[in-house]
Amino acid sequence: MTQTTMVELGLFTGKPQHGNFGRFKDMLPVSQMAASTAPHQFTDGQTLALPQKYSFAGEEKSTDTFLSETDTSCVLVLKHGMVVQELYRLSGGRQVQWISWSVAKSFVSALVGIAVSEGAIQSIDDAISDYIVVEPGSAYDGVSIRDVLQMSSGARWNEDYADATSDVHRLGATMAGAMSLDTFVATMVAESKPGTVCRYNSGDTQALGALLVHATGRSLTDFMREKLVEPLGFESDAYWLVDGTGMEMAFAGLNMTARDFAKLGELYRNKGQWNGRQIVPEEWVITSVSADAPHLQPGQPILADHPLDLGYGYQWWLPNGDRGEFSAIGIYNQLIYVDPSRGVTIVKLSANPAYGTTMDESTNREMENIALLRAIAAATEAQ
Numbered sequence: 001m002t003q004t005t006m007v008e009l010g011l012f013t014g015k016p017q018h019g020n021f022g023r024f025k026d027m028l029p030v031s032q033m034a035a036s037t038a039p040h041q042f043t044d045g046q047t048l049a050l051p052q053k054y055s056f057a058g059e060e061k062s063t064d065t066f067l068s069e070t071d072t073s074c075v076l077v078l079k080h081g082m083v084v085q086e087l088y089r090l091s092g093g094r095q096v097q098w099i100s101w102s103v104a105k106s107f108v109s110a111l112v113g114i115a116v117s118e119g120a121i122q123s124i125d126d127a128i129s130d131y132i133v134v135e136p137g138s139a140y141d142g143v144s145i146r147d148v149l150q151m152s153s154g155a156r157w158n159e160d161y162a163d164a165t166s167d168v169h170r171l172g173a174t175m176a177g178a179m180s181l182d183t184f185v186a187t188m189v190a191e192s193k194p195g196t197v198c199r200y201n202s203g204d205t206q207a208l209g210a211l212l213v214h215a216t217g218r219s220l221t222d223f224m225r226e227k228l229v230e231p232l233g234f235e236s237d238a239y240w241l242v243d244g245t246g247m248e249m250a251f252a253g254l255n256m257t258a259r260d261f262a263k264l265g266e267l268y269r270n271k272g273q274w275n276g277r278q279i280v281p282e283e284w285v286i287t288s289v290s291a292d293a294p295h296l297q298p299g300q301p302i303l304a305d306h307p308l309d310l311g312y313g314y315q316w317w318l319p320n321g322d323r324g325e326f327s328a329i330g331i332y333n334q335l336i337y338v339d340p341s342r343g344v345t346i347v348k349l350s351a352n353p354a355y356g357t358t359m360d361e362s363t364n365r366e367m368e369n370i371a372l373l374r375a376i377a378a379a380t381e382a383q
Helices: 003-009 063-069 101-117 145-149 167-176 181-186 202-216 220-229 258-269 282-288 366-382
Strands: 030-033 053-056 059-062 072-079 082-088 238-241 254-256 310-312 317-319 326-330 334-339 344-350
Touching (some): 030 220, 053 366, 059 063, 063 072, 063 366, 072 258, 072 366, 101 145, 101 220, 101 254, 101 258, 101 282, 101 326, 101 334, 145 202, 167 181, 167 202, 181 202, 220 238, 254 258, 258 326, 258 334, 258 344, 326 366, 334 366, 344 366
Antiparallel strands (some): 030 238, 053 059, 072 082, 072 344, 310 317, 317 326, 326 334, 334 344
């Protein structure tokens, strides 16, 4: 996303975006991942009627109203790997490659796990600076890969979408060519002791993208095409947004169909197995969706300047509770939500026009999205 295009699109201003989010591959520089040579099509299960109501913050809310207010383009529900609901609205559709925003972070995590299992990365306790070029004394100098995976690098960061001077806006501006994504990462500033504070930081994921490129000697596009797109049977081409050097926007730049997004959720619901083949190591999946330190527990991770009632793993969000749920979450209400206890994976793609106009739940509605998806998952038990 270039700075010019962000201004033109009016991101975080309240301007409707549902007409744009499925067209980025036609508007911006991208790299392409061709669809799988053996596409996997989910079978249909018994149709699920979405619940008409759900509960949030002590109130009963209307599902249809919420879907309308958040400019929802898709709700795709899978139960034990079968499609039980597939709803498209506005500019959504089964063939539409929708922008992932930060849902891409969870794909990057899976690729790191694969690279570790193949020996390209020796250990996540290695310093990330053993693999990527950073300035001495900068944010990632000597910081473990594990801490970067857990958004606990200690890098100074402001993820406030409503603040045009924030770090996340500056990172987006690199796509305009002011500097490369790699240079941005190499010059970030350290703030806190690594492994002590979970501060949501898109720069951490971009550093992981650079790690994958340097460790594997391949582009993210090429590596993901072989390791995820092909074996998971992506039905459609997928795309990464890229900067002027061809480096992928690892933190937010995937463009994919809803059904192909769902395949990552299903892969993790099945502990890294797909059609009898272990694609991502089981131990990596289990650890990725666990909060294994006090600063990662629900209520501790910080987004902008406030804590969230969500835990954090390896680039996965962990809803508070005892069901073992986990979710990839992107701005404007993109979600891949998984409830393994119910055998459920849900993809929700949206363009919530109020998103980022403030950093409050009242506009961004992240927790309310989780509440709705929990209600949908619970409704599958009545079938």
